[in-house]
Amino acid sequence: MTSDKESFFERVYMVTSRIPYGRVTTYGAIARCLGSSGSARMVGWALNNCHSLEEFIPAHRVVNRNGFLTGKNHFGTPTAMQQLLENENISVADDRVVRFRELFWDPCSGR
Template sequence: MSRMDKAEKQAFAEAVYTIARLVPCGRATSYGAIAKATGYANMPRMVGKIMSQCDSEATGVPAHRVVNSQGILSAREAFGSNGEMQQLLEAEGHTIINNKIQNWKTAFWNPLDEIQL
C-alpha cells in the first residue's frame, strides 16, 4: 500500500499501539517487527513515526520498548534530552551502552512468535 487515507492511518496506528502494549517489561521490540506483525512489513518508518509521536502516559503504550532493528535507541530524542528512554529501559533491567540495548538477541521480543494475531 503506497498511500493510506486518514482512516487507514488511524487503524494502522491503533494496530501499532495494540502490539506495542503487549511488549513485556524487560523486553523490547523493533519498528520492523511491529510493522511485520501488522501486515505492513514495508512500513517500519511509519511505525517509528507513530511511536515518536506517542504520549505513553495518555495511551498506555510503552513506547520506550520499541527501538530499531539492531536494538539502538534511535528515537531517544522523542523522550527529551535527559535520557529518559535509556532510564526507562535500564529501570526494566536492560543494559544500554552507546545508545544500544546489550544482549539484543535475548532482549528482542518478536510479536510474530509471541502472540497470536
C-alpha cells in the same frame, strides 16, 4: 475480522503495549507483524503520535533493528529512554540495548 476500524496506528499502540517487561522489539518486526513489512517507518511515526495518547506506550521498548535507541530524542529527554530501559533490567550501552538479540521479542510470537 472484528475491529478492522482501527488504523495502523492503533495496531502499533496495541502491539507496543503488549511488549512484556524486560523485552524489546524492532520497528520492522512490528510492521511486519501488522502485514506491512515495508512500513517500518510508520511504526516510528505512530509512536510519534503516542504523545497525544492518554495511555502510556512503552515505546522505550521499541528500538531499530540494530538495537539502537534511535527515538530517544523523542522522549523529551535523550536519556529518558535509556533510563526506562535500565529500569526494566535492560542494559543499555552507548545508546544500544545489550544482548538485544536475547531480549528481542517478536510481537507475532509473543501474542
